[in-house]
Amino acid sequence: MVKRVRLDPIAQVSEIATNSNLLSVLLQEDLNVLKECGGRGLCATCHVYVKEGMESLSGLTKREQRTLEVITTCKPNSRLACQARVLGEGVVVELPAGMYVNAFKDIEALVGRRAEQPLLHPVTGITLVQEGKLITRSVLESVKGLDFDIQQMLAQSSQEF
Structure with missing residues (x-):
């Protein structure tokens, strides 16, 4: 049906x-x-x-x-x-409001713009940049460690279950 x-x-x-x-x-x-x-x-x-x-x-x-x-x-x-x-x-x-980013370079391309919606971490959902906030080089510094291997993280996560 x-x-x-x-x-x-x-x-x-x-x-x-x-x-x-x-x-x-x-x-x-x-x-x-x-x-x-x-x-x-x-x-x-x-x-x-x-x-x-x-x-x-x-x-x-x-x-x-x-x-x-x-x-x-x-x-x-x-x-x-x-x-x-x-x-x-x-x-x-x-759908939750927000834009998911996969890597540091995704945010780097937005420097100088205001976030039209919250930028969220793709796995944890943590807000990286709030809606309306200017995406600056200092914002980039705060998320510099964002690059990760999604497959490696998923493998670790599945081992925990």
């Missing part, structure tokens, strides 16, 4: 097969989701907020709970899109 999921704030309604995950909805709508761990619930790059219909989704797994615990922008209605399967109707999902 097909279920409908509404994506906010774009008010897009998408149809997916019952028991498909929310990530498939996001990808179906060509939304830019990093999904660095390939949908294994380890990286938190597909973190979303469920505005309505939490009871229409599969329950949280221990892995998902552990991953959500390290996200600074986590709320009681947070889910990982790769882990939340749609079982019923009435699901409304909101």
Whole structure:
């Protein structure tokens, strides 16, 4: 059977097969989701907020709970899109505000501009630069250690589980 999921704030309604995950909805709508761990619930790059219909989704797994615990922008209605399967109707999902960056060079290219939205660390979700703040060379110095090997971090994370 097909279920409908509404994506906010774009008010897009998408149809997916019952028991498909929310990530498939996001990808179906060509939304830019990093999904660095390939949908294994380890990286938190597909973190979303469920505005309505939490009871229409599969329950949280221990892995998902552990991953959500390290996200600074986590709320009681947070889910990982790769882990939340749609079982019923009435699901409304909101993507967190923010732009994910993968490396120091992604921020370096923005020097001299104001952040149009918060710049977030791709794994931890920590705000690197707040919305409206000027991205300066001193901001670059504070995040200079951002470069990392995402595959190595994911391998370490999966060993902890």
